[in-house]
Amino acid sequence: MKKALIAMSGGVDSSVSAHLMIKRGYDCMGTTMRLYENDMIGEDLLSTCCSLKDTNDARSVCDKIGIPFKILHYENLFREEVMEDFVANYEAGLTPNPCIVCNKRFKFGRLIDKMEEFGMDYVVTGHYARIYYNEETKRYVLKKAVDLSKDQSYVLYNMSQEQLAHTIFPLGEYTKSEVREIALENDFVNAKKHESQDICFVPDGDYVAFMERFRKKSYEPGDFVDLKGNVIGKHKGYVHYTIGQRKGLGIAMGHPVFVVDINPKENKVVIGESEDLFNDTLIADNINLISVPDLYEPRKIKAKIRYAMTEQEATVRQLDDNRIEVKFDKPQRAITKGQAVVLYDGEDVVGGGRIIDIVRN
Template sequence: MGKSVFLGMSGGVDSSVSALLLQQAGYEVSGVNLRLFHNEDLGEGREKTCCSLADAEDARAVAAKLGFPFYVFDFSQIFRDTVIADFVSEYEAGRTPNPCVVCNRSVKFGALLQRALALHGDFLATGHYARVEQDGDTGRWLLKRGMDRSKDQSYFLYMLTQEQLSHTLFPLGGLHKTQVREIAEQNGLVNAKKRDSQDICFAPDGDYAAFIERTAGHPSPAGNFVDENGRVLGQHKGFVRYTRGQHKGLGLSIEPPLYVLDKDPATGAIRLGPDAALWTQTLTAEKINWISVPALSGPLRVTAKTRYSQRESAATAEPLEDGALRLTFDEPQRAVTPGQAVVLYDGETVVGGGTITK
């Protein structure tokens, strides 16, 4: 008998091709679709663009075609208690969270991996574009970028522990997206041409503020826009509607243009200033997870990025006494935002990462 693997299936082409590749490699595959919402979680009249019933049926159809078991696990409670609760509380505290990182940590590689192991599975697999390898010299499990740099998702996976990595498979890590779609078409998979979802799954219309207000049960408090000296410039429409670096939607006719610099949850004020005030060379991060090294004992040269969509930049990482991290970039970075993830790389390998605090 081959090794048993539980595969997270969203109904998209990536997880479907992952299933095919795992079968071809001799694994015993079981497909799992996660139910993360109930209709009332989204608000009346709102439709999801992912994780829908249609997506689950696409995943089920692929499982039936390839001839392996398919299950639906209701993880809506843990999703609500972790991902959604964190999203709302972080925004209300003036930070800008990354819910995909929290979901990977708490749900996919937390609760789902635990369930897979409890059901005597050997591995959990997903359709992420990333790679897992074991270092032959140190024995540590390494997280590496996907070969398709335009789809690489290692940024969202920096929190994986050694134990989690040892039980994780990423079948698409060595492929490009074009190859994945070709494999799907050649094998007659129903979702070969299905478009990728780009949205946060619980706010598919992109209106995070409305979702937060519905979930919290009250409107986000209005308050003052202030300049760098505290002078009132006008009124904003709700504390959670703005994030660092934002310029559009401020509703102020002021020249030169102003941008959100920071937010004060105690007063509800949002401080604005020129673009030049958004640039910094140093950040501090906490909740650090190290992957390629057990810990940081001294300065380390890395490349790093503070949001998924940017190219990483050269920097020096230094440990702080309380387990936090100071990162000093060679060149100033724009709009480094508390609540977001900073991920450190050494070439193709993820060194580690954490949550930006300032």
């Protein structure tokens, strides 16, 4: 009998994933990863996704479906590898996506290590995505979920072939409403539980307050400047801003203006017009390719530069072992350094990388 280690957050998705794996005949163990303590985020852990209630909900579901449950502690490593990375990227003028880092290093990194340590065959999570093996190319391929409104392939683009080979996403073929129905039918304690949309360690959404607690310092005010470098106002610290931001700037120009660039070295935030946000070419590093071994030959694909957008027509070419250039057919608004660009061929994820530069039009 194949054995599966189920990553359980205490939410409905991972709970139904565990249930489905039992129905498939797998020998399962549930596990919750403890990633931080309340003093690390300045919040009461009763109100966050690593809360005691969430842990108890996960344990309750495991008891109900008759599988063992284990808590794994990664607080110090999570602080070093995810929180530190998050803060350092913001301080470098980037806008990071910590979920992508966490997926690579913890959910499909250290959890797969634990899977092997426990003598198990697969890691299972409640992500909405699919995995299949392409016999022709001899590669594992990540696919979009059937429920495109819940598809999470964007934040999974960094998975390696080894990780894909040892991962199962039971919810990839289900809609969210079907998952809720399964949870209700089985009387799971979390069947109607609300989903969190925030970064797990910034549950109130105030990432600057988190950074100030993390660094034990405040960020210095600086200058708003226009595209020519003229000072047009004062900002409250460049980490407060991201590309495309319009609200909360605190400057009156007589018409809408936007953040078009961030200069951390000089503590300046560049302000421009809406049209100044549009560019068609970006460079990404830290690339990971899934469905193909390389992209040195230019290739037409679709790509998206943030989670909540529809992918757009583009051409990609690989520059070296670690970088790709993506040129969109039409200029895209607010391409943001630090975010991921993810490449698609139909339902398949070709790969992706971290945006590090924008070729200005």
